[in-house]
Amino acid sequence: METYPQKFKYTKNSAFLTDEQRQFYEDNGFIVFKKLISDEILDQCLQRFVDICTKKVAPQGNTILMKDLELAKTGKTAEHLYYKINDFLYDDVFFQYAVYKKLVDVVSSIIGNNITATHSMLINKPPGSTCDASRHPMHQDQYYFPFGPPENVVAAWTALETINEKNALETINEKNGCLFVLPGTHKGKLYHHDYPQGVANKAFYGVQGFDDHPRVNLIMNKGDTVFFHPVILHGSGPNTTQGFRRAISVHYVDTNCEFYDFMGTKREEIANEIVQMFAKKNVILPYQDIWKYKGRLIRGPAGNFQKYTSRL
Numbered sequence: 278m279e280t281y282p283q284k285f286k287y288t289k290n291s292a293f294l295t296d297e298q299r300q301f302y303e304d305n306g307f308i309v310f311k312k313l314i315s316d317e318i319l320d321q322c323l324q325r326f327v328d329i330c331t332k333k334v335a336p337q338g339n340t341i342l343m344k345d346l347e348l349a350k351t352g353k354t355a356e357h358l359y360y361k362i363n364d365f366l367y368d369d370v371f372f373q374y375a376v377y378k379k380l381v382d383v384v385s386s387i388i389g390n391n392i393t394a395t396h397s398m399l400i401n402k403p404p405g406s407t408c409d410a411s412r413h414p415m416h417q418d419q420y421y422f423p424f425g426p427p428e429n430v431v432a433a434w435t436a437l438e439t440i441n442e443k444n445a446l447e448t449i450n451e452k453n454g455c456l457f458v459l460p461g462t463h464k465g466k467l468y469h470h471d472y473p474q475g476v477a478n479k480a481f482y483g484v485q486g487f488d489d490h491p492r493v494n495l496i497m498n499k500g501d502t503v504f505f506h507p508v509i510l511h512g513s514g515p516n517t518t519q520g521f522r523r524a525i526s527v528h529y530v531d532t533n534c535e536f537y538d539f540m541g542t543k544r545e546e547i548a549n550e551i552v553q554m555f556a557k558k559n560v561i562l563p564y565q566d567i568w569k570y571k572g573r574l575i576r577g578p579a580g581n582f583q584k585y586t587s588r589l
């Protein structure tokens with residue numbers, strides 16, 4: 278009997294993707310939707326970030342605020358100092374982004390209808406930092422994730438309001454540190470990740486090489502959203518402007534995913550580093566459980582994450 282190759286390997290259904298969009302994601306490992314998220318939600322998230330940075334409000338849940346060490350040396354404070362807030366899924370304001378219907382609909386066409394959000398961050402690139410502190414070295418998200426398979430995982434990344442030195446609205450572009458992707462690399466393997474020379478930011482591991490591989494810079498306006506596969510090689514350049522570059526991102530996984538043990542593998546080092554980061558916040562858990570603890574149920578039954586995601 279003749280066998281036919283499976284047409285779709287990286288997406289689950291066509292409910293919220295046209296055939297063309299589905300094929301694009303299958304071939305390239307990413308897809309951009311223009312203006313997917315309402316300004317209202319994005320404005321609230323950005324304000325929340327600023328209010329947390331200025332200590333005007335305390336975030337809900339176990340968020341982690343990350344300081345740019347280079348900017349700290351120059352006496353910067355608040356949103357001029359912090360480059361990231363991680364793990365905001367239990368904060369009601371940020372959570373609105375993670376459950377935004379149009380966004381989760383697209384996610385459901387890529388990974389299916391049992392959805393847990395596990396990794397979340399608002400990434401700020403304040404002006405005035407060094408190239409090494411403000412770029413995000415090229416990497417594969419799956420390298421960090423102790424769950425899979427990768428086709429059951431997807432990232433959503435949305436451009437927030439970005440302003441230039443004249444305080445005018447600006448796209449996220451090559452000058453202020455846009456995201457770049459290497460199309461098609463989601464079909465490849467996981468590559469070795471290491472700390473690139475000069476990079477001090479915690480857990481900013483990178484992959485070297487691929488200089489000859491086509492690279493797409495994602496120029497985005499406020500609300501534009503890219504969905505990408507966790508094996509695709511991607512990163513972001515430094516912000517060389519006097520404005521801010523700001524984005525919000527959540528990674529989703531099929532609630533019934535498998536969990537992998539990194540102990541005894543090359544990824545043990547990164548696992549230990551993240552376990553220690555959480556231990557400093559008094560969250561003492563094995564690596565796999567950290568991802569469950571960070572997670573929050575979005576659609577469908579609680580499944581593998583239940584022990585932690587039912588804590589509300």
Ligand SMILES: O=C(O)CCC(=O)C(=O)O
Nearest residue numbers: 400413418434513524526
């Ligand atoms: O926004 C950035 O600079 C990098 C984001 C990223 O790597 C991600 O969302 O996985």
Ligand SMILES: [Fe+2]
Nearest residue numbers: 416417418511
């Ligand atoms: Fe990433």
